[in-house]
Amino acid sequence: xxxxxxVIGSWVLTAGSLIAYAVWIIRRGRALSKHATNEEMPWT
Amino acid sequence: xxTHSGTGTKATRGLGIIVLLMLIALAFFGLVFSAEDVVQxxxxxxxxxxxxxxxxxxxxxxxxxxCSAVYLSGKNRSLAWDRVAGASGEIGVxxxxxxxxxxxxxxxxxxxTYWVWDARLTSTAFLFITYIGxxxxxxxxxxxxxxxxxxxxxxxxxxxxxxxxxFSVNMWRSLHQSASVADPNAKVQLDGLMLxxxxxxxxxxxxxxxxxxxxxxxxxxxxxxxxDRGLDAAIAARREEAVK
Numbered sequence: 001x002x003x004x005x006x007v008i009g010s011w012v013l014t015a016g017s018l019i020a021y022a023v024w025i026i027r028r029g030r031a032l033s034k035h036a037t038n039e040e041m042p043w044t
Numbered sequence: 045x046x047t048h049s050g051t052g053t054k055a056t057r058g059l060g061i062i063v064l065l066m067l068i069a070l071a072f073f074g075l076v077f078s079a080e081d082v083v084q085x086x087x088x089x090x091x092x093x094x095x096x097x098x099x100x101x102x103x104x105x106x107x108x109x110x111c112s113a114v115y116l117s118g119k120n121r122s123l124a125w126d127r128v129a130g131a132s133g134e135i136g137v138x139x140x141x142x143x144x145x146x147x148x149x150x151x152x153x154x155x156x157t158y159w160v161w162d163a164r165l166t167s168t169a170f171l172f173i174t175y176i177g178x179x180x181x182x183x184x185x186x187x188x189x190x191x192x193x194x195x196x197x198x199x200x201x202x203x204x205x206x207x208x209x210x211f212s213v214n215m216w217r218s219l220h221q222s223a224s225v226a227d228p229n230a231k232v233q234l235d236g237l238m239l240x241x242x243x244x245x246x247x248x249x250x251x252x253x254x255x256x257x258x259x260x261x262x263x264x265x266x267x268x269x270x271x272d273r274g275l276d277a278a279i280a281a282r283r284e285e286a287v288k
């Protein structure tokens with residue numbers, strides 16, 4: 001593939017940033033929910 | 045304390061698996077199966093993440109504005125609208141950043157430079173900065189209602205930028221290409237797999253956005269609940285001190 005560094009780099013940067021954000025959200029949710037009551041989590 | 049862990053439910057877990065499978069399929073179609081472009085060559089493969097990223101950013105900022113308008117309209121003053129607006133705005137900023145970076149890499153290969161002060165690029169950068177400002181305003185002090193009111197007003201002002209960004213290529217002379225696939229008069233002929241990869245990307249990124257908003261607004265709900273709890277505890281402590 002021509003310009004593989006740029007093409008793959010674009011995909012890696014995209015995937016990396018989206019995965020990092022998703023992981024941060026999930027981890028933050030888990031950390032907060034440990035101290036939450038059932039009333040504070042209506043989705044459960 | 046809750047017996048449930050995290051912000052997920054059976055539905056979000058199912059959606060998450062679908063999104064993951066679609067993103068894996070997108071990687072195969074975008075990087076392996078689809079053909080190279082006659083003019084752009086392999087650099088067209090950057091478009092399969094660049095275009096969906098800016099689409100989701102538009103969608104996210106649109107949702108932020110709609111939720112803000114509902115909150116301000118007074119019909120439903122639930123803070124849930126504000127939290128969805130905040131979650132959507134934050135995710136929109138992430139997707140604009142992705143769009144700017146991938147567009148910059150594409151520009152280096154196609155135009156020979158990472159950045160030009162072109163109408164589309166400049167207006168997109170301005171959009172990015174505006175919504176960083178929106179997120180900063182959300183973090184200013186005050187009650188949840190004060191936060192909701194001021195950030196809702198800002199979201200309704202900021203949304204005006206979306207048509208400015210989108211139509212900037214038509215309003216000013218621009219290096220960035222104008223609408224091609226979405227324009228019926230453009231007569232752009234795309235190979236079937238290229239078109240499929242592009243729409244797969246749009247659909248996958250949209251579902252990813254939904255998944256992220258669901259989780260993020262629940263996290264924000266917990267943050268608000270904890271802030272309220274802290275405030276309640278502080279008021280109770282003051283009352284106890286006053287009694288003593």
